[in-house]
Amino acid sequence: MEKKENDKHIKRMADLLLKGATLTDLACPVCGSPLFRLKDKTLWCAKDEKKVVIVKDGEETSKPAGTSGLETLEATLLAKVQDVQGKIQRTENVDELKKLTSALSELLDSLEKVKRMKKG
Numbered sequence: 001m002e003k004k005e006n007d008k009h010i011k012r013m014a015d016l017l018l019k020g021a022t023l024t025d026l027a028c029p030v031c032g033s034p035l036f037r038l039k040d041k042t043l044w045c046a047k048d049e050k051k052v053v054i055v056k057d058g059e060e061t062s063k064p065a066g067t068s069g070l071e072t073l074e075a076t077l078l079a080k081v082q083d084v085q086g087k088i089q090r091t092e093n094v095d096e097l098k099k100l101t102s103a104l105s106e107l108l109d110s111l112e113k114v115k116r117m118k119k120g
């Protein structure tokens with residue numbers, strides 16, 4: 001139920017990456033889910049399935065010291081997602097592709113959890 005619903009949007013996130021969208025370090029202001037930049041530069045929330053416009057309010061640049069552990073974790077996960085995304089684009093092996101897409105889903109799931117923790 002809630003788990004299924006969650007799986008569905010994680011899959012949508014993975015699909016976006018496979019289609020060439022870029023994972024950004026931004027979070028959706030509504031649900032806290034990681035945002036994607038589509039090829040036409042639109043910021044997209046895969047959970048809400050809609051376009052997102054981020055209004056910069058300075059929050060991005062002045063990070064509270066207390067969140068630095070999460071920041072590091074988030075940056076690590078983001079780098080891993082990009083790494084796996086690159087491998088998926090290069091592989092032609094079906095078994096490897098399955099493993100990579102499953103790893104990608106787990107990374108996206110973790111990343112979303114981190115973003116929610118940061119949001120509080």
Ligand SMILES: [Zn+2]
Nearest residue numbers: 028031045048
């Ligand atoms: Zn959202």
